[in-house]
Every structure is written in C-alpha cells, then in structure tokens.
Amino acid sequence: GAGVSQSPRYKVAKRGQDVALRCDPISGHVSLFWYQQALGQGPEFLTYFQNEAQLDKSGLPSDRFFAERPEGSVSTLKIQRTQQEDSAVYLCASSLNLALEKLFFGSGTQLSVL
Amino acid sequence: EDQVTQSPEALRLQEGESSSLNCSYTVSGLRGLFWYRQDPGKGPEFLFTLYSAGEEKEKERLKATLTKKESFLHITAPKPEDSATYLCAVHGSGNTGKLIFGQGTTLQVKP
Numbered sequence: 283g284a285g286v287s288q289s290p291r292y293k294v295a296k297r298g299q300d301v302a303l304r305c306d307p308i309s310g311h312v313s314l315f316w317y318q319q320a321l322g323q324g325p326e327f328l329t330y331f332q333n334e335a336q337l338d339k340s341g342l343p344s345d346r347f348f349a350e351r352p353e354g355s356v357s358t359l360k361i362q363r364t365q366q367e368d369s370a371v372y373l374c375a376s377s378l379n380l381a382l383e384k385l386f387f388g389s390g391t392q393l394s395v396l
Numbered sequence: 397e398d399q400v401t402q403s404p405e406a407l408r409l410q411e412g413e414s415s416s417l418n419c420s421y422t423v424s425g426l427r428g429l430f431w432y433r434q435d436p437g438k439g440p441e442f443l444f445t446l447y448s449a450g451e452e453k454e455k456e457r458l459k460a461t462l463t464k465k466e467s468f469l470h471i472t473a474p475k476p477e478d479s480a481t482y483l484c485a486v487h488g489s490g491n492t493g494k495l496i497f498g499q500g501t502t503l504q505v506k507p
Contacts, residue, residue, distance in 0.1 A: 286439070315493060324400075324483050324500050325440065330493030338493050373439050382428060382487050382495060387439030 284308070286388035288374050294394045295364045303359045303391045307376030314357050315385065316349055317373040325373055331357060332380060343368075364395045398423045398488045402498035409474055409505050417469040417482055417501045425489025429467050431460050432483040434500070440483055443469075474505045 287306040295301050307314050313332055317325035318341075327341040333354035342349070346365075351357040361368055371392050375385040401420045409415055421429065428447055432440035444453045446462040453460050457478065459470040469482055481502045485495040 313493065317497075322499070324485070324497030325495075326497070327494040332493075338491075341494065375439070382430075382493065383445050384442045385440075385495075387432075387441070389437065389439050 286374055286376055286386050288372075288388035288391050290391060291389070292392050292394075294396065297364060297366060297395055299364050300360065300362045301364055301393065303361075303372050303374075303393070305357045305359070305374030305376075305388060307355065307357070307374070308378075308386055309355075311376035311378050311386070313377045313380060313382075314351055315375040315377075316357070316359050317375065318343075319371045319373055319390070321370075328359070328372075361393075364393075366395050369393055369395045398486060398491070398496045400484055400486055400496050400498035402482075402484055402501050404501060405499070406502045407504070409471075409503065411475055411505055411507050412473045414470070414472045414474070416471070417503070419467040419469070419484030419498055420465060421467070421484070421486050422465075423486045423488040423496070427487040427489055429462055430485045430487070430495065431467070431469055432485065434481045434483055443482075471503070474503075476505050476507050479503055479505045 316328040319325045329339040331351045346362045348360045371390040373390045375387045403418045431443040434440045444460040449464045481500040483500045485497040
C-alpha cells in the first residue's frame with residue numbers, strides 16, 4: 283500500500299493490561315510521529331523519530347508509554363498497565379524528510395480501556 | 397507556550413454559501429502553519445503549509461491566508477463533499493518535530 287498503515291484498527295483492553303500498537307510508515311520516509319487524539323479534540327504530540335533515533339519524547343504522558351523504531355521503519359507504541367484515561371485514537375504519521383512540511387497520517391488505532 | 401485556537405467549533409452551511417474558518421495562534425518563532433482535513437474515522441489529510449505573513453495558497457474551493465496572529469481558511473461555494481473537520485497546526489522554533497494542533501472546526505455543508 284502507498285499510505286501509512288496502522289494495526290490493529292480497534293483495540294479493547296481491560297484496565298491494567300499492556301497493549302502494543304503498530305505503525306508501518308510510507309517506505310523511505312525518514313521521520314515518524316505518534317499523536318494521541320481524544321474525541322472532539324485535535325491531535326496531541328507524543329513522540330518523534332528520525333530514522334531509528336527518538337529525538338523527542340516530551341509528549342509521552344507517563345513512563346507507562348514507550349515507543350520504539352529499531353530499524354528505522356516500523357514503529358511500535360507500547361502502553362503498560364493501561365488506564366481508562368488512555369482511551370483515545372492513536373495516530374501515526376510519517377514524512378519524507380526532516381521537515382514537517384507535509385505529514386502523512388494513518389487512520390489510527392482506537393483504544394478503549396474498560 | 398505555543399497555542400492554537402480555532403473558531404467556530406462547528407459550522408453549518410448551505411451548498412454554495414461561502415464562509416471562513418479562523419485559526420488564532422501564539423508561537424515563539426513560526427516555522428510553519430498547516431491546515432489539515434479530517435474525515436470521520438480517518439487520519440488528518442494535508443491541505444496547505446504557510447510560512448510567512450501575507451502568504452496565500454489555494455486548492456480548488458479552498459484558500460488559506462496568514463497574518464502574524466491568525467490564519468483563515470476560506471471556502472468558496474462549498475459542496476457537501478467539503479464536509480469534514482478542518483484542523484490548524486503550528487510548528488514553532490522551540491520544537492523539533494512537534495506540531496501544536498487546534499481543536500478543529502467541524503464543517504457540515506447541506507445540499
């Protein structure tokens with residue numbers, strides 16, 4: 283596919299469970315971003331990779347959130363011991379270079395924590 | 397702290413009724429202002445990037461303008477397919493890879 287792919291599309295977790303969300307960026311895109319979007323709100327920045335290097339993780343809400351991109355391609359966002367306030371849509375985006383001129387977003391993973 | 401506020405929160409238009417969406421921002425050193433469109437259940441889709449006051453960009457029925465404090469997205473003779481949420485975002489000089497998004501304006505165009 284030509285776009286950013288995210289899986290799963292929907293995830294239901296019981297409070298306290300660990301979850302892993304996957305992002306396949308557009309092939310060749312250097313930069314990868316994770317955003318969190320609550321219902322009715324704009325996306326909020328979580329973290330940013332340039333190739334395999336995590337350059338900014340200032341938006342991660344707590345140490346329960348962890349992201350990696352070990353080979354500079356696929357990325358995984360992991361949330362440990364999920365809480366109800368973690369319920370949101372998690373969006374992944376990629377861009378061709380280091381500039382933020384044009385981000386390509388995936389359709390997101392909708393996480394519901396019960 | 398960088399901040400983006402969009403108004404109105406929701407807008408209903410009749411097909412062909414032109415209007416404008418507002419994005420007010422405060423940022424330390426604007427590196428870019430962005431407009432995205434988001435359809436329900438989808439991720440945001442890029443529309444425009446503006447870099448400096450006075451700049452304008454157009455695409456079909458949409459035109460984006462920028463001043464030192466705000467940006468407008470003008471919609472001329474909208475069609476029902478223009479119905480979506482429109483998001484504004486800024487990139488400030490203090491942030492490497494971080495965009496600050498507004499809460500969006502949800503536009504509904506009725507036939």
